[in-house]
Amino acid sequence: MQTSGKNWSNSILWLRRAFYQFNSFATKWTTILIPLFWSIAFIWAMYDLGFNSFESNDPLVNSWLTLLLRSLTFLHLFRWLLELYVSRSLKSRLINLGLFIVILILYNHVLFAKILSIHYDSVRYLIYKVVLYGTIIFFFFSELSYVTRSVFNKKLNPSLLFVSSFILLIIFGALMLHLPNATKNGLGFLDALFTATSAVCVSGLSVTNIAQEFTQFGQIIILLLMQIGGLGIMTFAGMLSYAMAGSLSLKHQFAFRDMFQGNANNVGKLVSRIVWVSLFFEISGAVMIYFTLDKVNFERVIDKIFFSVFHSISAYCNAGISTFDGGLYHPALRFNYSMHFIIALLIILGGIGFPIVFNLFTLLRIKAKNLVWKLQHNAQRIYRPRVVTATAILSLVTTAILLIIGFVAFITLEQNGSLAEHPTWTGKIVTSFFSAVTPRTAGFNTVDINHFTLPMLMLYILLMWIGASPGSTGGGIKTTTAAIAFLNLWSFIKGRDRVEFYKTEISHQSIRHVLASIVLSLLIIGACIFLLNIQDSQFGLVKITFEAFAAFSTTGLTMGITHELSDFGKWVILITMFVGRVGAITVLIAVVKQSSQLLYRYPKEDILC
Secondary structure, three states: HHHHHHHHHHHHHHHHHHHHHHHHHHHHHHHHHHHHHHHHHHHHHHHHHHHHHOOOOOOOHHHHHHHHHHHHHHHHHHHHHHHHHHOOOHHHHHHHHHHHHHHHHHHHHHHHHHHHHHOHHHHHHHHHHHHHHHHHHHHHHHHHHHHHHHHHOOOOOOHHHHHHHHHHHHHHHHHHHOOHHHHHOOEEEEHHHHHHHHOOOOOOOOOOOOOHHHHHHHHHHHHHHHHHHHHHHHHHHHHHHHHHHHHOOOOHHHHHHHHHOHHHHHHHHHHHHHHHHHOOOOOOOHHHEEEEEEHHHHOOOHHHHHHHHHHHHHOOOOOOOOOOOOHHHHHOOOHHHHHHHHHHHHHHEEEEEHHHHHHHHHHHHHHHHHHHHHHHHOOOOOOOOOOHHHHHHHHHHHHHHHOOOOOOHHHHHHHHHHHHOOOOHHHHHHHHHHHHHHHOOOOOOOOOHHHHHHHHHHHHHHHHOOOOOOOOOOOOOOHHHHHHHHHHHHHHHOOOOEEEOOHHHHOHHHHHHHHHHHHHHHHHHHHHHHHHHHHHHOOOOHHHHHHHHEEEEOOOOOOOOHOOHHHHHHHHHHHHHHHHHHHHHHHHHHHHHOOOOOOOOOOOOOOOO
C-alpha cells in the first residue's frame, strides 16, 4: 500500500511538472505568435490600403485575413484558458476574454464582408471595412506594447530605447507615405522620410505641399504620426501595456518618470491620464473649430470634420501642419479669428507640459473639495503643503512673460507691416496674440513671415529657441531651462552662492543640466547653419539661420526655403529635427557609455574665466 501510494504521489508530481512545462512552453509561443500574426495582418491591411482603392475587395487580402483571424481566434482563446489557471487577476481574465470575443467577431466579419462583396452594398461594406482595419491597427499597437514591456524588463538603456522607438516610427511612417495611394503623383523616399520625420517630431517643416501632394489616406497617416509623435510612442506603448497587463515593471516606471517628471509610484495612471486628457482637449478643440468654419470652403461635411480633427491634433501636438495650401494664411482661413484663438489655446495647452497641467488640476481639485466642505459646514479639510511645484510656477511665469513680450513686440513692430491687412482692432489683437504663441514650437502662421521686420525675425528666433515647457508636445531648450539660466545669471551678479526661486533652492544638478542643454543646442544649431551654407548658401544667412532654429526647436516656421533645399540640406534639417525632438542630451546618453560613480575627488581650484 505504501508503494502504491508513493507511486501515485510521484505520478501526480510528474503530471504537475509536465503541466507547468507545457504551460511555460505554450505561454512562450503564444507571446511570440500573437504579435507576429497581428503584425502580418497589419501589413496586409496596409498593403490593401496602400495599393488598392478603399472600395475594392481583394480576394487575396481577404483570404489571408481570414486565415490570420482564424489562427488568432484560436491563439486568443488558448491564451484566455491559460490565464484562467495562471492569473489570479479577474481584470486580466476579463480583458483576455473580451479580446477573444472581439477576434471571433472580426473573423465572422471578414466572412460577412465577402458576402457583402457578392451582394454589393457599398455603404455597409465600407463601414465594416473601416471597423475591421481600425481594429486590426489597434490590436497591432496593443500587442506591440507587450513587446515594448518585455524589452523594458531587459537591462537596456531607457534613452536608447526612446531614441530607437522614434527612429523605427519615422522609418515606418516613411514607408507608409511611400505607398502609391498615399500621394497623388508619387513621392521620393527622401521626401517621404523628411515628411515622416517632420510629422513624428511635430516639426511642421515640409518639402512637399501637404494639401496638393497627399491623398486623404496620406493625410490620415500624417495625422496618426503627429498624434503618436506628439504624445510620444513610449506613452502609447506604456498606456496599452498598462491596460493589457494591469501594471508596469519598476524599471518601466522609472523610465517614464524620467521622461515625464511624474510620480514613479503610479506611472501607469500618469500615462493613462496623459492620453485621455490629451484626447479630451483635442476632441473639444475639434468641435469648437468645426463651428467656426464656413461650409462653403468644403465640398462635404466629412471634409469639414476631418479638417477640424486634423488641425486640433496638429495644434495640440504643436506640429503646425495644415491640410490647406498656405496653412492658416490661406485666404479662406486668414481672417477666421475665432479659429485662430481656439488653435492658439490648444497650442498653449499642448506646450505647457503634462506634469504642470496635472499639478494645476490637483490644486483646483483640492480647492474645490475644501470649498464644498466649507459650504456644508464640514470641518474636514485637505491640506497638502506646496501642491504647486516650483517647476510649475517657473514654467507658467516664464510662459506668461514670453507671451506678453511676443504680443507687445508684434503689435508694435508689425503695425505697418503684416498687421496692415487686418483693419479691425479685433483682428490685430488676435493676430498679435496668435503670432506670439506660434513661435513657441507650434509652426502655424496667419501672416507672411517674409514680410517681417528684422527685429521681429530676431525675436522669433529667440522664442523658437526657448520653445515650450518640459514634458510637453513642444520642443526648444524649454522655458525652465531659459528661466534657470537667467536666475543663475542674476544670482551670480548679486554675489549669491546659490540659486533660489519660490522659496526653493535649485539643485546643482539642474544647473549643470541647463548649461549642458544650452551649449549643446547652440552647437547643433551652429553645425546646422554651417552645413546648410555649404550647398544652399544662395538663400542667405538670415533665412538659413531661421530655418536651423525652426528645425531644432521643432517649430516648423519657415521663410519659404524648405522645399527648395538640396538633398544634402534636407538631410541636415531632417537630422536636426530629430535631435531637437528627442533631445540632444537624450541622444548622447543613448550612444555614450555611462560612467560609474566616482569614488575619489581631486582638489578644487578656481579657474579664471
